[in-house]
Amino acid sequence: MSKVIKNGTVVTADLTYKADVLIEGDVITAIGPDLQGDEVLDATGCYIMPGGIDPHTHLEMPFMGTYSADDFESGTRAALAGGTTMVVDFALPSPGQGMLDALQMWDNKSTRAHCDYSFHMAVTWWDKQVFDEMPAVIERGITTFKHFMAYKGALMVNDDELYASFSRLSELGGIAMVHAENGDVVAELSAKLLAAGNTGPEAHAYSRPPQVEGEATNRAIMIADMAGVPLYVVHTSCEESHEAIRRARMAGKRVWGEPLIQHLTLDDSEYANADWDHAARRVMSPPFRNKQHQDSLWAGLQSGSLSCVATDHCAFTTEQKRNGVDDFTKIPNGTGGLEDRLPMLWTHGVNTGRLTPNEFVAVTSTNIAKILNCYPRKGAVLVGSDADLVVWDPEKSKTISATDQQSAIDYNVFEGQEVKGLPRYTLTRGRVAFADGAIIPEPGHGQFVARAPKGAV
Amino acid sequence: MSKVIKNGTVVTADLTYKADVLIEGDVITAIGPDLQGDEVLDATGCYIMPGGIDPHTHLEMPFMGTYSADDFESGTRAALAGGTTMVVDFALPSPGQGMLDALQMWDNKSTRAHCDYSFHMAVTWWDKQVFDEMPAVIERGITTFKHFMAYKGALMVNDDELYASFSRLSELGGIAMVHAENGDVVAELSAKLLAAGNTGPEAHAYSRPPQVEGEATNRAIMIADMAGVPLYVVHTSCEESHEAIRRARMAGKRVWGEPLIQHLTLDDSEYANADWDHAARRVMSPPFRNKQHQDSLWAGLQSGSLSCVATDHCAFTTEQKRNGVDDFTKIPNGTGGLEDRLPMLWTHGVNTGRLTPNEFVAVTSTNIAKILNCYPRKGAVLVGSDADLVVWDPEKSKTISATDQQSAIDYNVFEGQEVKGLPRYTLTRGRVAFADGAIIPEPGHGQFVARAPKGAV
Amino acid sequence: MSKVIKNGTVVTADLTYKADVLIEGDVITAIGPDLQGDEVLDATGCYIMPGGIDPHTHLEMPFMGTYSADDFESGTRAALAGGTTMVVDFALPSPGQGMLDALQMWDNKSTRAHCDYSFHMAVTWWDKQVFDEMPAVIERGITTFKHFMAYKGALMVNDDELYASFSRLSELGGIAMVHAENGDVVAELSAKLLAAGNTGPEAHAYSRPPQVEGEATNRAIMIADMAGVPLYVVHTSCEESHEAIRRARMAGKRVWGEPLIQHLTLDDSEYANADWDHAARRVMSPPFRNKQHQDSLWAGLQSGSLSCVATDHCAFTTEQKRNGVDDFTKIPNGTGGLEDRLPMLWTHGVNTGRLTPNEFVAVTSTNIAKILNCYPRKGAVLVGSDADLVVWDPEKSKTISATDQQSAIDYNVFEGQEVKGLPRYTLTRGRVAFADGAIIPEPGHGQFVARAPKGAV
Amino acid sequence: MSKVIKNGTVVTADLTYKADVLIEGDVITAIGPDLQGDEVLDATGCYIMPGGIDPHTHLEMPFMGTYSADDFESGTRAALAGGTTMVVDFALPSPGQGMLDALQMWDNKSTRAHCDYSFHMAVTWWDKQVFDEMPAVIERGITTFKHFMAYKGALMVNDDELYASFSRLSELGGIAMVHAENGDVVAELSAKLLAAGNTGPEAHAYSRPPQVEGEATNRAIMIADMAGVPLYVVHTSCEESHEAIRRARMAGKRVWGEPLIQHLTLDDSEYANADWDHAARRVMSPPFRNKQHQDSLWAGLQSGSLSCVATDHCAFTTEQKRNGVDDFTKIPNGTGGLEDRLPMLWTHGVNTGRLTPNEFVAVTSTNIAKILNCYPRKGAVLVGSDADLVVWDPEKSKTISATDQQSAIDYNVFEGQEVKGLPRYTLTRGRVAFADGAIIPEPGHGQFVARAPKGAV
Numbered sequence A, B, C, D: 001m002s003k004v005i006k007n008g009t010v011v012t013a014d015l016t017y018k019a020d021v022l023i024e025g026d027v028i029t030a031i032g033p034d035l036q037g038d039e040v041l042d043a044t045g046c047y048i049m050p051g052g053i054d055p056h057t058h059l060e061m062p063f064m065g066t067y068s069a070d071d072f073e074s075g076t077r078a079a080l081a082g083g084t085t086m087v088v089d090f091a092l093p094s095p096g097q098g099m100l101d102a103l104q105m106w107d108n109k110s111t112r113a114h115c116d117y118s119f120h121m122a123v124t125w126w127d128k129q130v131f132d133e134m135p136a137v138i139e140r141g142i143t144t145f146k147h148f149m150a151y152k153g154a155l156m157v158n159d160d161e162l163y164a165s166f167s168r169l170s171e172l173g174g175i176a177m178v179h180a181e182n183g184d185v186v187a188e189l190s191a192k193l194l195a196a197g198n199t200g201p202e203a204h205a206y207s208r209p210p211q212v213e214g215e216a217t218n219r220a221i222m223i224a225d226m227a228g229v230p231l232y233v234v235h236t237s238c239e240e241s242h243e244a245i246r247r248a249r250m251a252g253k254r255v256w257g258e259p260l261i262q263h264l265t266l267d268d269s270e271y272a273n274a275d276w277d278h279a280a281r282r283v284m285s286p287p288f289r290n291k292q293h294q295d296s297l298w299a300g301l302q303s304g305s306l307s308c309v310a311t312d313h314c315a316f317t318t319e320q321k322r323n324g325v326d327d328f329t330k331i332p333n334g335t336g337g338l339e340d341r342l343p344m345l346w347t348h349g350v351n352t353g354r355l356t357p358n359e360f361v362a363v364t365s366t367n368i369a370k371i372l373n374c375y376p377r378k379g380a381v382l383v384g385s386d387a388d389l390v391v392w393d394p395e396k397s398k399t400i401s402a403t404d405q406q407s408a409i410d411y412n413v414f415e416g417q418e419v420k421g422l423p424r425y426t427l428t429r430g431r432v433a434f435a436d437g438a439i440i441p442e443p444g445h446g447q448f449v450a451r452a453p454k455g456a457v
């Protein structure tokens, strides 16, 4: 049964034009005037855009014997409700665990996804087994490998391991990713703060200032340069890190930065909130920064020195957050955002004139599809592309609230924010999964998206 | 009669895929597998790319009672032989001449063009008449207005005139362009050099060092910022100018820089050639720079801080150049390049690994089409786009020589250069104008491309 | 009759040590332990520092038929009360007036000065007479020539005039100075604001944003580079200008920047004051900037990219300010500061830890003495140096108020500020001119300080 | 018996003036006209300057069971012959060795020094003993602590150790120093080069490119910033490192960079020399760089972003160098330079116009005396200062050759260089140790210079 989206304006990363879009099965089969289909979705007054791709989520992530509260079912439900049609999650091997073994676990977790997804693989330790398994991981369609420069004693890898892994990726045509904070210094600052009795969530921000992020970013860039591998820096939150990325790009290096919607729109004054719960719910790494850092991130999106907007969606309930009530280092790190990324970015980016609608599509979908080498299957409105689409109503507005969100947690860091610009319909591989404010669930519809190495970006 | 390009790989600014391309009349009507048409062009082993757009030419440009040697007939012939399917020339009002009047002259010159073309309008003086005529020029489809910050006593306009004109463009949705060199300082340095007996072509380079270009670029950016208008900086030749552009872009400003193929591949050692003719033939403004400036320009193309590669094609014969035999300031400024831009950039950009084929398309065609607001009619391989296409053979090579060039002049600044990567076919609005090394002329085929103001880039 | 300053700590730009200072006549004749003299000044708990040098004042400056309210008598009285022992004022030829003629006028104005002074000469127009008189001005001991890039239609000179004057200075061993704002753009913005009905003092700030200052600074640096002359940029008020200076210095160029104490400590929120008088009293060019610009200026003093702190003291009474009550462009530009510069800088610089006491001396006295080539006669505590000294009590505090100031005007832009760090004694060429809170006047004591060209800085 | 230096011109970091200098015992007792003394040193045509201070030497440094060839006797002899009157050497504890224990060894080595000297202490490992001994080291007058970020498996310390040590220094008022190269990456690159059969000295340079130095510098700056300690970066050899230092200084941080005379005047083409010995003799870390890096270092000295010129004098004979004949990683790292630093810098710095004579004194002597907190005892020409002086003849010239050098090694990396500007006399604490081309030896004359913490620079 075919579907046709009629009366809308197609907006892609580089085009804006009136056209209908015909969908047969999973894919777009025609774009043009006066198309006919069995089912009609009306897009009058709307933009037809590639569905959002969130390159950075942690669904059902293991943490201290429990898991982040949103799993692939609720997480992808939240995604679709916000116009996002693909998420990329991180497979995280435990210390000593093989990559293929970890991958099996992530395969198991993702069976109930409502939309398509892919994985990045994390390099959380290093030895010959890891080296040897990397080709098989790439063979499985996972070409992007994340390295933690922080979380000392847990996920962190050292410079020689970074170099070894980056070099291996260079051979294999993969892409290196980093969580860039200097884990040694974060550990020292954390210990010092705790020793001085600073146990509250505001100390979390003091323990990882912009300087430690900027330094690690700069270091990762150098190591990637030496190893000859492209580098993707996740959650770029500050001018220091952005400066290092800019400097590298200006020298012609292939480096990308990913600001989060949280860092673009929220600031560190949140940690000064007298309510412990309020502050703790916003604990993530890197922490929120001040408004000057926000300005830097927006300018980066405008000039192209920063490439993609993500969420790092890693939702913990207030109860889980309270694990760190006496010690900020025990507060689980992470916030939600999957449902809010597109509306928040449209409101603060497009409605303010900072970004054109085309640039909005680029930074929420197309750029990451190209970097991840799944373009134009994803991130495009082209004949033959997957019908992962959002019909976007620029006049629709709401107030964000936890009370009506898809996410499993009991709060929302954007609570109370007015957004204007929301999905009318969200389609995942041709299936209407969100319509007129309501989710039409189908757990398990989502499929894994394999990606080939040696992309051309 | 339809045509189909078969067995090739479509390469656009953001996609690479196997497909046939069907052309009916002027436009592309289908892209896909196994297309049929009346005439078949074989693209085996070739890339099917949007034809090049040269945003900066001076054909039959008036100069001291004569004209630049390539007119729209020979100039567009050279363009097509090199894979370029559209040129944008500058209408230059004489002092006191109205813009519409000048436009009439450029309309007359361009009747014999072999390929499509558009115009920029130059603001060479300023008063109420100019202010009043600007809407009519835009109405005619010319939205880009060039301002000379050099050529004092001739084309140069002052800062208050720049501000007034830029402000007017801001109201009208136009784009400001500048030739950025500090004309006052160039005039002073030139006079000083002549007074000291430095009359040769090498003194031309001394009279306009990178600093004067960097300064003017920085100034134009500030004035555009104050006036609220996007700015396009033509012939960005040096790190100083690039630095100013980078700094502006990093602050989120809409500024574009245009390196020339000459500045990317030739350097100032050419002016040290003992043969006066050799050196004088390379006299253009800005002059060739040293290799460090070249590195800066390439890095700019790689990182996106520079946007388009042009030629500033303004060809003068050796005889015309000799007008300045006793005084470098009387050497007509300009070189050729229309036929060589794409092969030289492919050879030095793509074959060296600096640019991907997609980036090559972006900087030779798509980016400028977007900036000039004629995308996707031009600069694209899409159904409905003009069939301005080049079938590019990456294995074809030749040695550049004036003896077999289309240009009317008696030399070539790239003489002796080996290039690998050449057109097999060039199509202009569906017409095959170049095939297997030979031009198939049709003067007058080319049409004017009108462009609307308020583009979305 | 000799004087000895006992029990203090000598603080110079590069030394801190306990010593007595013996003064005979105008000069220091001994520095060391246990010195004896006819008169003893007790410096217990105090620092003995070179008296401040203010490189930028406008005393009795002609303006629209009247004069700035502080003349050399009251101005130098204010200086001494604040620990400043030398001022450098600007001789301003009227259009067409010869430099030597103007100099005669400034000689006449300065006969009642309480402390030593020197002059800069302004190049307010350009022709052969100016060119020809420059050697005689230098012969008179005036080696620094100011050029206004703003005040279009009045003092402003164009780029060709700048280049000609800078080149002449290069030959003569002088130093170029600039008031750096793009006068063309300021004039356009002012006209636009007035046309839109923005006539109040806040519009003054809107009419000269940081961008126009940064641009002019960058341009002056380029012209100085081409002419081969050192450049001193007066009243550097913003990051844009500072950035241009930093970039030049980093390339090894001889360029200095001079922040004013006003820009270091006051911000543009002052112009939002509902009281017209309050805002208008703060109208000066460049206007006050926001706090991010302040941060930039302080960092410049710390790192050495900015060299000297001045006042641009040019005091107009509230009544004079009211000349512009209907039109901000008619508000006389200028504020006071001579009495407050040192206490304000000590309070906000040394007491906060931003500057060491040695750095304080450098930026208030020694650096400018070296640049102006009157070191170590001035700016030093050395045997043979003029006894221009301040005995500085770091524990003394007061609240700044117009009610007890020396300046002739009826307000103070620092009104209400608490300062800690004040002179106990100020000596001008051996004469005690300020002691324990009171001026001991002697109009005419001050002498002109001639300076030789080709200084070594 | 007093000495007087007559007929010369005193040149200090901030003054140039004609004066005689009287010396009694170890110190200067008078400076002025017409001084009399028992012994007269004629300085006609000469500059009387503070003797050079070399902040970075390795005399009799242990290495693989042997020692660097110049010990304190021959090293300080070389220093004096070149106008340098103080050296600062690095006490290097072996792994597990206590700092005080190491200090005893360095005390023993230095008994035969001809001129004064001080020590830096190296932090080559970290535990409670090191933490506990640091106050005693400072008590002994050693306030500067060097950390190696390279030499993995030997001297290298990690980021957490850096932070711990820097924090300790912050408490104690010390200064952190770093050898800044990323030791992990150097080790990986070295292994890769060796594995590929690149065993020659040219591979040494490939194994430690500018990027690894720039990265480590940037990292050290961040850690120092977090710990709140001033940072001194030894042997800054490249733009990348200089850029990081500039960026930090521009933000107001207390960071200093130290270019070596070798990096200022020699380049990496030396490693291409076909003679293994020639290349191996130039093996040091960081290696020589290309001419663009040289330009950066000179600009840094001119603008003040780099502070001191040193030698890293660590002389190995050709025979010692041949230890690495089959493996570049076994070539002892180090070159000579103590005798040549001042003449080479004068020739390439002052004679070329890059530096004034005052700036020469600043970067060879005064700046480091201030940073090390031994100014004005050292680095000054003041009454009371140690009579460590050089009488500098700007007209004297020679060709540098190993055949007539003081150093114990059999070659000189500056062999064949013409220098103009040489010492006529060198005095160490009042003793004439070099006169008219000949050393007048007195081993053991040199004394240790203790320095207090919490210097004011």
Ligand SMILES: [Zn+2]
Binding pocket: A179, A234, A235, A285, A286
């Ligand atoms: Zn992370």
Ligand SMILES: [Zn+2]
Binding pocket: A056, A057, A058, A312
């Ligand atoms: Zn994450």
Ligand SMILES: [Zn+2]
Binding pocket: B179, B234, B235, B285, B286
């Ligand atoms: Zn031009």
Ligand SMILES: [Zn+2]
Binding pocket: B056, B057, B058, B312
């Ligand atoms: Zn042109």
Ligand SMILES: [Zn+2]
Binding pocket: C179, C234, C235, C285, C286
């Ligand atoms: Zn001014």
Ligand SMILES: [Zn+2]
Binding pocket: C056, C057, C058, C312
């Ligand atoms: Zn002024």
Ligand SMILES: [Zn+2]
Binding pocket: D179, D234, D235, D285, D286
């Ligand atoms: Zn070292």
Ligand SMILES: [Zn+2]
Binding pocket: D056, D057, D058, D312
């Ligand atoms: Zn060393």
